[in-house]
Amino acid sequence: MKKLTLITTLMFCVAITQAQTETLKEKLARKLKEAKDQKIEKTIDKALGKSEEKLDKSVNGVIEGKEKKNKADKENTEETSNTSNQSGTSNANTSPSAKISATSKFDFISGEKVLYYDDFSRVAVGDFPADINTNASGEVVTLEGKEGKWLNMTKNGAFIPDNIKNLPENFTLEFEVGIDKDPSNNYSGLGLNFNINNDQLFKDMFFAKGTSIVYLHPGAAQATISIIPTQGTDISNEIPMPQWDVNNKTFAKVSIWRQKGRLRVYVDQDKLIDIPRFFTENQVYGFAFFRNFFRECNVFIGNIKYAIAPADTRSKLITEGKFVTRGILFDVNSDQIKPESNGVLKEIAAVLQENPTVKVKIIGHTDSDGNAALNLDLSKQRSAAVKNALSTVFGVDASRLETDGKGAAEPSEPNTTPQGKANNRRVEFIKL
Known part of the structure; x- marks a missing residue:
């Protein structure tokens, strides 16, 4: 009986052990399965994360691309607008440039008959103009961001232009000037030498009597006048x-x-110098540019x-019924009026x-460069722009x-010379 009980007990223990052993196996299998599932899930999450990252990059790329495109479209629209203004296709009935002002103190009026005009278009790049005398050196060049040719x-x-001499008592002289480096504020700068003695035109210092000079010095941001009369006291002054x-x-x-005797000098749209007795001599003056940096x-x-x-x-338009001006200037191939007008x-x-009862017709004229039909349209647009400025401003x-x-x-004269073309670019006012 004891033996049977012992066997039964042993069998029960074995059964329990077997049950525990199976439970451990199952647990181990479950753990292994869970670990495997977790690894797979992590792999999947990692893959999904990368996909999401790629998706985000892709979406962001689309958004950035859209933003860049919108920006480019906006820039292109602005550039097209600017180009249309330059090409003369802008609407002349829109408001004129804000640079034109009824309260402006810029009272310069360009000469009505051009005696000499030089944009150096006739001179090959690298050459020196044959009609300018010099004791220095130079060459004609083109400049990045600037139109045309420059000396x-x-x-x-x-630098003495052959075509600017024997100066009349009433004249205008206009030019554009630039410098590429800081020359320091020493020496005299760019000189405009008005002299009754032609031998004095080649000098840049130690001038004799009968000399009147304007110095412009961009290194010092200063203008200077020097008047050496044949009679009386020398005069000099400095102007910012x-x-x-x-x-x-x-x-x-x-x-x-x-x-x-009076001289006015303007730089851009500002009057810099106004001297009533600059030309002191009752003789003919010659002229020269000089540089001294x-x-x-x-x-x-x-x-x-x-x-x-x-x-x-006033007398030309009212008494003669016609006034012609070459002093209303426009941007190239455009009806945009320049501020110096x-x-x-x-x-x-x-x-x-x-004269409130007077009516006038404004007539625009161009030179012969370019297409004739486009020039005709441009001349009409420019006359309309002048009307608009006179009316609205x-x-x-x-x-x-x-x-x-x-x-x-x-x-008004043949389009065969630079000054002929300059004279043909004009605006007429005809009294009706």
Whole structure:
């Protein structure tokens, strides 16, 4: 009986052991399965994470691409708008440039008859103009970001245009000038030498009597005048010139206006100098540019225009019934009026306001360069732009203004020389 009990007990223990052993196996299998499942899940999560990352990058790439495209489209639209303004296809009935102002103090009026115009288009790059005498050196160049050709005055010395001499009592002289490096504030700078003795035109210092000079120095941001009369006391003065300061602005437009003894000098749209007794001698003056800079630098000059000073606008338009001006200037191939036209527009507006019953026709003219049909359209757009400026900026009743354009069909002189073309680019005011 004991034996049977022992066997039964042993069998029960074995059964329990077997049950426990099976449970452990099952547990181990389950754990192994769980570990395997976890590994698979981690692998899947990792893969999904990478996919999500790729998806995010892809989505972000699409968004960034869309943003770049929108930005590019906006820039292209602005560029197209700017290009249309340059090409002369802009609407002339829109508001004129904000640069044209009825309150501007810029009263310069460009000469009515161009005697000499030089944009150096006739001169090969690398050559020196044959009609400019010099004791220095230079060459004609093109400049990045600047239209046309420029004379690079590379060394100190005098530059005497053959076509600017025996100066009349009333004339205007306009040119653009630039510099490429800081020359320091030493030496005299860019000189404009007006002299009764032609031998003195080759100098850049130690001048004899009968000399009147304007110095423009972008290194010092300063203009200086020096007057050495044959009789009386020498005169000199210094004037700040922030308009042409090499540290802020390397290029500028210079406009000079002589009325007998008086000299006015403008830099960009500011009157810099106004001297009633600059030309002290009752003799004919000659003229020369000269440069005198301390450090090595290149000085560029271009778009030189020398003209007979305009007659009285009021008497010409009212008494003669016609006024022609070459002082209303436009951007290239555009009806956008340049700010240096302000003086002429203000003068014409004053005449019309003082004579409220007078009506005028504004007629635009171009030179013969380019397509004839486009020139005709451009001349009409420009006359409309002048009407718009006189009306909206200067307060002239638009009903008193008619417009027309002739393109190159009615030249005032042959289009065979630079000055001939400059004279043909004009605006006429005809009293109706």
